Amino acid sequence: MAEADWSHYRALEAVLSEGSLSAAARALGLTQPTVGRQIAELERRLGVVLFTRSPQGLHPTDVARDLRPHAQAMAAAAGALARAASGGAGEARGTVRITASEIVGAEVLPPILARLARAHPGIVIEQVLSNQAEDLLRGAADIAVRMVAPSQEALTARKIGVVRLGLYAHRSYLAHRPAPQSLEEMAGHAIVGFDHETPFLRELLRRLPVSREQFTYRADSDLAQLAAIRAGVGIGFIQHAIARRDPGLVELLAGQLPFELGIWVAMHEDLRASRRMRLTFDALAEGLAGYLAPPP
Amino acid sequence: MAEADWSHYRALEAVLSEGSLSAAARALGLTQPTVGRQIAELERRLGVVLFTRSPQGLHPTDVARDLRPHAQAMAAAAGALARAASGGAGEARGTVRITASEIVGAEVLPPILARLARAHPGIVIEQVLSNQAEDLLRGAADIAVRMVAPSQEALTARKIGVVRLGLYAHRSYLAHRPAPQSLEEMAGHAIVGFDHETPFLRELLRRLPVSREQFTYRADSDLAQLAAIRAGVGIGFIQHAIARRDPGLVELLAGQLPFELGIWVAMHEDLRASRRMRLTFDALAEGLAGYLAPPP
DNA sequence: GAGTTGTTATACGTTTTTGTATGGCTGAGG
DNA sequence: CCTCAGCCATACAAAAACGTATAACAACTC
Structure with missing residues (x-):
């Protein structure tokens, strides 16, 4: 098996990440024909078809998808190497x-x-x-x-x-809906929560009498969730230390739902x-x- | 920070492993001037001195030593990538x-x-x-x-x-020394054991009344130890299933020292x-x- | 439907990289 | 002491890779 040039692996990683030869070339500071040739050479060396060409970009084959984690591992290691070299071991630099x-x-x-x-x-x-x-x-x-x-x-x-979390809502939300006084009263409220299943979410659903359908606002981004709560979209968990900074946020069911x-x-x-x-x-x-x- | 060519990282890994430009060039299928230039270029790009030149080879600086694990990570990932590409996902190849x-x-x-x-x-x-x-x-x-x-x-x-282990010695050893009949009689015997501390060794020392000094034959290689026991150097642990193949090996303290x-x-x-x-x-x-x- | 922006593929001249052929140096072995 | 085998550095020619320019095609906007 002819060992391929590592530069070609870098091109592969870039094309897989960026989605096209042109975009990869821009990311690498090269030109599109160069990246195209590198991919072609890599396919030749590996004896494998990596992409199906199309005018709106390249489409990775199953093989290319399998190679991606390894290429990303190389990229991560390359970055770590460059960072390690970016200052002497003994310098604060x-x-x-x-x-x-x-x-x-x-x-x-x-x-x-x-x-x-x-x-x-x-x-x-x-x-x-x-x-x-x-x-x-x-x-x-x-x-x-x-x-x-x-x-x-x-x-x-x-x-x-440990960081302690509490349930919070903004005044603008509570102006329309009465603040819940017990866990049971949470049942009808709008909740700001996660899109994907996470360990945190499972733990939450276990302890709160709410259903997935009540998550009227979902976002993978925690920051978007925080902004949504601040804007009065609904009720959600916030770290106490962060919530304290915004005087418009009101803690709900204080002490009834310790979470850390x-x-x-x-x-x-x-x-x-x-x-x-x-x-x-x-x-x-x-x-x-x-x-x-x-x-x- | 100018991102360096990944090929140069490969040269760095090879020089660190092989110890010289010439040896690295042989390993990579390149020539010594090429590898030398790649290292020089890498030093220029990273702004760091990687090696001190000497007639008997290069001597890595502290920085180069710090970079080594990352370079090896890249090499490992490159190998994994090449292996993953060496056969289609659906083929037994x-x-x-x-x-x-x-x-x-x-x-x-x-x-x-x-x-x-x-x-x-x-x-x-x-x-x-x-x-x-x-x-x-x-x-x-x-x-x-x-x-x-x-x-x-x-x-x-x-x-x-689980694999079960037992204490074994070869007949040729037992011809000179009487076989120990109890754990206490182990005290004077020659023991074949490990050179470096391992979890296995610590567990062993905890359960056997032997001291490090009794390890009259030490080798990091388990195979060398096995060969030593077979040759009659001393007593040591062997997997039962392996020991059974050699009729010259005799189990000692059978059942008294269950180890698995x-x-x-x-x-x-x-x-x-x-x-x-x-x-x-x-x-x-x-x-x-x-x-x-x-x-x- | 024409124009714009995105894509890949190809041709050609230039730059860069590589290999070959050296020379000089150090340390080991006879 | 001398030779030999290992190493690195340098000079120059050959080869490989690169960038520019261009063509051809698809999708989306106006």
């Missing part, structure tokens, strides 16, 4: 890629990262906001802030504490050797601990 | 890479794989014999036979059963879509079950 949930990344981390940036101007932060936790080992990110315990080995993880999630910071243990990784890890742990501490 | 311990790979698997090869001549088997279990997710192997429960997510694992290990077959769940992967997985599971079943 270089790039650090952080993954966190959308809520945490947009509502909680910014002030923490701002302090870090002031203290260490040489550190460049890249944020990846997603609810998928799968990618620390693959190198898609260096440090993760997660609401589930990191189960994987070879990870340095620290549990920071653990919060962890994790990174690959190999990265402890790097000063900027340790600094960022510690800044996140310390900053999140301050966020969790109840206000005076 | 292509390459499958199996990792197992040395003992299992050399003593147990061959007949199982021989049956598989007869039934499906299109499947090409690559074996990696090592005691490190870390590499299924990274793509360094497709299927693993392991003596520890696979803890990682995204893995399809099946527990086959679970055995699992695992692969990444993405690979279930491939027919040759499923076939190999099932052949391993079935063959190992037959190996574990006690003879009539």
